[in-house]
Amino acid sequence: MDYLSKIRNFCIIAHIDHGKSTLADRILEQTETVALRDMEEQLLDNMDIERERGITIKARAVRLKYKADDGEDYIFNLIDTPGHVDFNYEVSRSLVACEGAILIVDASQGIEAQTLANTYLAVENDLEVVPVVNKIDLPSAQPQVVKEEIENVIGIEAMDAPEISAKMGTNIHAVMEEIVKKIPAPKGDTEKPLKALIFDSYYDSYKGVIVYVRVKEGCIKAGDKIRMMASNAEFTTVEVGYMGATELVPCSELRAGEVGYIAASIKSIGDTKVGDTVTSATNPAAEPLAGYREVNPMVFSGIYPADGAKYPDLRDALEKLQLNDASLSFEPESSVALGFGFRCGFLGLLHMDVVQERIEREYDLDIITTAPSVVYKIELTDGEVKMIDNPFNFPDTTLIKQAYEPMVNAHVYAPSDYVGGIMELCQNRRGVFKDMKYIDQTRVDLHYELPLNEIVYDFFDALKSRTRGYASYDYEMMGFAPSKLVKLDIMLNGEVIDALSFIVHADRAYDRARKMAEKLKEHIPRQLFEIPIQACIGGKIIARETIKALRKDVLAKCYGGDITRKKKLLEKQKEGKKRMRRFGTVEVPQEAFMAVLKLDDE
Amino acid sequence: MAGLYIHVPFCRKKCPYCDFYSVGYREELAEEYAKAVIRNIHYYNEEYDTVYFGGGTPILMARHILQILAECEIKSGAEITVECNPLEMDEETLKILHECGVNRLSVGVQSANDCELKALGRSHTFEQARLAILMADSIGFSDISADLMIAVPNQTAETLKRSVKSLAELPITHVSAYLLKIEPNTVFGKNPPENLPSEDETAELYLSAVSLLENAGFKQYEISNFAKAKFQSRHNLKYWRREEYLGIGAAAHSFYKGRRFAVKRDIREFISSEHQLEIVTDENPNELEERIMLGLRLCEGIPETLWRKVENFLPLIPKNYYKIENGRLSLTPNGFLVSNEIIATLLSHLEGKNAARNE
Numbered sequence: 001m002d003y004l005s006k007i008r009n010f011c012i013i014a015h016i017d018h019g020k021s022t023l024a025d026r027i028l029e030q031t032e033t034v035a036l037r038d039m040e041e042q043l044l045d046n047m048d049i050e051r052e053r054g055i056t057i058k059a060r061a062v063r064l065k066y067k068a069d070d071g072e073d074y075i076f077n078l079i080d081t082p083g084h085v086d087f088n089y090e091v092s093r094s095l096v097a098c099e100g101a102i103l104i105v106d107a108s109q110g111i112e113a114q115t116l117a118n119t120y121l122a123v124e125n126d127l128e129v130v131p132v133v134n135k136i137d138l139p140s141a142q143p144q145v146v147k148e149e150i151e152n153v154i155g156i157e158a159m160d161a162p163e164i165s166a167k168m169g170t171n172i173h174a175v176m177e178e179i180v181k182k183i184p185a186p187k188g189d190t191e192k193p194l195k196a197l198i199f200d201s202y203y204d205s206y207k208g209v210i211v212y213v214r215v216k217e218g219c220i221k222a223g224d225k226i227r228m229m230a231s232n233a234e235f236t237t238v239e240v241g242y243m244g245a246t247e248l249v250p251c252s253e254l255r256a257g258e259v260g261y262i263a264a265s266i267k268s269i270g271d272t273k274v275g276d277t278v279t280s281a282t283n284p285a286a287e288p289l290a291g292y293r294e295v296n297p298m299v300f301s302g303i304y305p306a307d308g309a310k311y312p313d314l315r316d317a318l319e320k321l322q323l324n325d326a327s328l329s330f331e332p333e334s335s336v337a338l339g340f341g342f343r344c345g346f347l348g349l350l351h352m353d354v355v356q357e358r359i360e361r362e363y364d365l366d367i368i369t370t371a372p373s374v375v376y377k378i379e380l381t382d383g384e385v386k387m388i389d390n391p392f393n394f395p396d397t398t399l400i401k402q403a404y405e406p407m408v409n410a411h412v413y414a415p416s417d418y419v420g421g422i423m424e425l426c427q428n429r430r431g432v433f434k435d436m437k438y439i440d441q442t443r444v445d446l447h448y449e450l451p452l453n454e455i456v457y458d459f460f461d462a463l464k465s466r467t468r469g470y471a472s473y474d475y476e477m478m479g480f481a482p483s484k485l486v487k488l489d490i491m492l493n494g495e496v497i498d499a500l501s502f503i504v505h506a507d508r509a510y511d512r513a514r515k516m517a518e519k520l521k522e523h524i525p526r527q528l529f530e531i532p533i534q535a536c537i538g539g540k541i542i543a544r545e546t547i548k549a550l551r552k553d554v555l556a557k558c559y560g561g562d563i564t565r566k567k568k569l570l571e572k573q574k575e576g577k578k579r580m581r582r583f584g585t586v587e588v589p590q591e592a593f594m595a596v597l598k599l600d601d602e
Numbered sequence: 603m604a605g606l607y608i609h610v611p612f613c614r615k616k617c618p619y620c621d622f623y624s625v626g627y628r629e630e631l632a633e634e635y636a637k638a639v640i641r642n643i644h645y646y647n648e649e650y651d652t653v654y655f656g657g658g659t660p661i662l663m664a665r666h667i668l669q670i671l672a673e674c675e676i677k678s679g680a681e682i683t684v685e686c687n688p689l690e691m692d693e694e695t696l697k698i699l700h701e702c703g704v705n706r707l708s709v710g711v712q713s714a715n716d717c718e719l720k721a722l723g724r725s726h727t728f729e730q731a732r733l734a735i736l737m738a739d740s741i742g743f744s745d746i747s748a749d750l751m752i753a754v755p756n757q758t759a760e761t762l763k764r765s766v767k768s769l770a771e772l773p774i775t776h777v778s779a780y781l782l783k784i785e786p787n788t789v790f791g792k793n794p795p796e797n798l799p800s801e802d803e804t805a806e807l808y809l810s811a812v813s814l815l816e817n818a819g820f821k822q823y824e825i826s827n828f829a830k831a832k833f834q835s836r837h838n839l840k841y842w843r844r845e846e847y848l849g850i851g852a853a854a855h856s857f858y859k860g861r862r863f864a865v866k867r868d869i870r871e872f873i874s875s876e877h878q879l880e881i882v883t884d885e886n887p888n889e890l891e892e893r894i895m896l897g898l899r900l901c902e903g904i905p906e907t908l909w910r911k912v913e914n915f916l917p918l919i920p921k922n923y924y925k926i927e928n929g930r931l932s933l934t935p936n937g938f939l940v941s942n943e944i945i946a947t948l949l950s951h952l953e954g955k956n957a958a959r960n961e
Contacts, residue, residue: 527943528918528919528920528923528940528943528944528947529920548802549920550940550943551801551802551804551805551939551940552781552801552804552805552808552939552940553939553940553941553942553943554783554942561607561840561841561847561849561855561856561857562855562864563841563855563857563862563892563896564855564862564864564883564884566895567884567892567895569942570895570942570945570946570949573942573943573946573950574946574949574950577946577947577950578950585917585918
């Protein structure tokens with residue numbers, strides 16, 4: 001098994017904007033894996049949205065060849081990991097595929113929430129963490145302070161960490177050598193039954209699903225019959241290979257310790273779940289690799305086409321997105337207010353944002369999305385337990401014995417100056433204070449228990465605005481807690497507008513109701529009839545606004561028989577009406593839905 | 603029989619609220635313009651039972667009006683109107699108009715309150731307008747209309763009441779009472795005046811104008827028009843009853859031989875063209891839609907054959923906004939105020955219904 005000693009499997013952990021993709025690009029350059037003409041900024045991030053937001057949404061991997069100072073050739077497998085809490089599980093599976101992680105810390109900003117969370121995850125999975133201090137070219141860089149912080153907070157040796165500038169290409173060589181020296185070579189036995197960990201997959205229209213794996217034990221080659229141990233689906237391997245920087249490179253076999261891909265004419269990405277173990281169908285392993293779990297959507301929202309005729313296009317877009325995103329779930333749903341659409345499940349808010357943006361951008365569809373909801377657990381008086389992710393299905397209050405809502409453990413990292421504002425925000429969001437730790441003299445780690453539904457909305461925006469962008473946060477699910485939940489309905493002219501209903505904690509209902517009513521009043525134009533806007537819980541009205549009847553529209557003198565002008569005006573008015581949703585005598589412009597559903601709390 | 607509209611795009615001074623087409627008055631230009639109008643009259647070679655000189659300030663061209671009318675084939679008993687600015691109504695000019703057959707004047711009085719006139723950028727005082735109308739009456743004009751503007755800056759129920767009262771004391775037969783509208787490409791549009799009445803105040807002013815005028819004997823027959831018995835403007839009625847009218851001049855509009863067309867807002871082009879260039883705005887206008895849209899501006903409303911087609915959508919209109927009498931459906935003054943919304947509601951559904959039928 002001599003080949004193993006020349007392999008290094010590693011990932012890069014960094015906070016958004018701390019330079020992960022830039023360092024990855026530099027490493028690619030150093031290994032001459034990518035000819036310069038193929039270089040594009042941030043090669044590993046493929047999607048437009050990733051580039052714009054500077055985040056990595058899905059894991060990517062690349063195999064590199066490096067001639068080290070010891071004269072030996074090494075194979076580097078760089079696995080890029082998603083950097084956001086929404087993809088926590090995917091991150092953990094990417095980490096398990098590696099023996100080490102490079103931890104990038106910004107020399108001027110220090111450790112951030114995401115860095116910390118992912119580093120802990122790496123340490124938990126026995127990865128060797130190699131710290132690197134980046135952006136030393138910045139005038140505000142304090143590499144020494146940051147190194148001390150790494151030692152104090154994470155508890156790993158950092159004094160010898162390379163001080164680099166990925167942007168300028170400074171000291172990248174030191175990083176390469178650290179990888180060779182510090183990160184352990186993989187272990188594995190090619191004679192054992194096949195065990196390969198799936199850490200990513202995507203759909204290719206020619207080859208079917210391309211499964212990215214880290215082989216832990218055994219070997220796999222074309223022609224092998226394989227089985228996915230969680231889904232039990234079986235396939236015949238058509239091709240194996242590794243990931244070149246710009247294309248897939250087929251090879252004869254993948255051995256224990258190696259990272260590569262499998263193509264096996266797999267039609268559905270649902271059969272290749274991240275974390276699952278690929279084994280041989282003829283000589284299966286007794287046990288799958290540990291750590292697999294089903295990924296359940298945490299946040300739900302209705303997505304409707306702004307133009308009802310585009311419903312098939314929307315379905316098409318969702319189906320195509322799902323080809324590459326097994327964690328996106330959707331099913332048809334219809335609303336009196338919005339017509340036909342889909343109830344979609346997401347891993348979290350970022351995931352939801354990304355999906356919505358891709359639908360609008362890549363499929364050129366205007367969509368309306370309903371307020372995001374989390375999954376609630378409702379215990380009924382007859383003993384039945386229901387999981388509710390849609391306000392439409394919320395049972396009558398009299399039938400509820402106890403309602404439960406999902407809770408998270410949240411950590412907010414911020415300069416200590418902002419503690420007051422953050423605590424106020426968390427308290428407003430029904431948070432329970434657990435703990436506060438100083439990371440260093442100026443920065444704190446605030447630990448709160450928060451209801452998930454309080455953070456799915458706009459928590460991060462509110463946090464940023466209270467801390468002038470200096471805070472970061474991270475959370476993990478901690479299960480359900482009893483809660484006083486109610487369903488709030490909005491009525492226009494006495495009619496319930498289903499798309500505007502939402503589930504909310506009783507203590508917050510009045511406040512939300514009042515704001516919804518005000519927003520609607522602001523965005524619905526005056527009409528021929530007076531329109532009462534009412535917010536109610538189980539028939540009891542808790543907030544009310546009135547849109548007064550329209551008194552006058554333009555009454556211009558019709559000069560010299562210029563009818564054309566009037567007709568143009570009329571056409572415009574008629575066009576405007578087409579974009580409205582009609583409920584009885586009330587017309588609601590789409591912008592009103594958008595405004596209300598995007599309602600922020602501050 | 604067709605009506606004739608002649609646009610006179612000349613003013614001494616542009617009013618800050620006005621976005622009709624006009625340029626500064628120059629004798630030579632007016633001369634050229636009148637020649638071009640006459641060329642077109644010969645070109646269309648039509649007989650008319652109403653003639654309307656609108657502007658601009660048509661009275662500035664009184665001498666040319668004389669020449670133009672001489673070239674027109676006009677049915678006997680035709681209504682011939684000229685729009686007048688009170689400051690231009692001197693005795694000599696009025697006599698010329700009277701002698702050449704003009705039998706109706708439309709005078710831009712706008713208000714009986716000099717503060718309001720000033721706010722509107724008008725150069726005349728009410729007293730000047732009053733004397734001008736008295737002179738026209740003494741010369742023999744028996745059909746005089748006065749413009750009254752509603753929702754003017756600083757206007758109150760009280761000043762409006764005084765304006766109507768002052769107008770009612772004059773020898774006039776007709777009032778055009780319209781709401782000030784701030785148009786984008788005007789001085790007011792760029793720099794809106796202060797103290798404009800609110801939407802609700804405007805509605806109240808309009809409603810009180812309607813009842814004050816009715817009480818003074820001017821019966822409403824159109825959204826903005828009020829007349830003593832038998833003095834409704836026959837020319838203006840053609841617009842709303844969808845009868846033919848031919849427009850001649852820069853920026854003039856026509857509904858003629860089944861088509862709607864307009865002439866460019868360009869006096870030079872009009873003067874230099876042998877015949878005016880017709881820019882068709884609607885080759886084949888939708889009759890049903892137009893009849894509903896135009897008819898509902900009139901107090902006589904629309905006949906049963908028309909309103910039956912939109913009957914199903916009447917529940918979308920508040921009951922006090924319309925009435926059905928003697929088989930005709932018409933809007934009430936409250937309905938007139940929101941007539942755009944009402945018409946758009948009825949017609950957008952009409953469209954939906956037709957579209958559904960086509961599928």
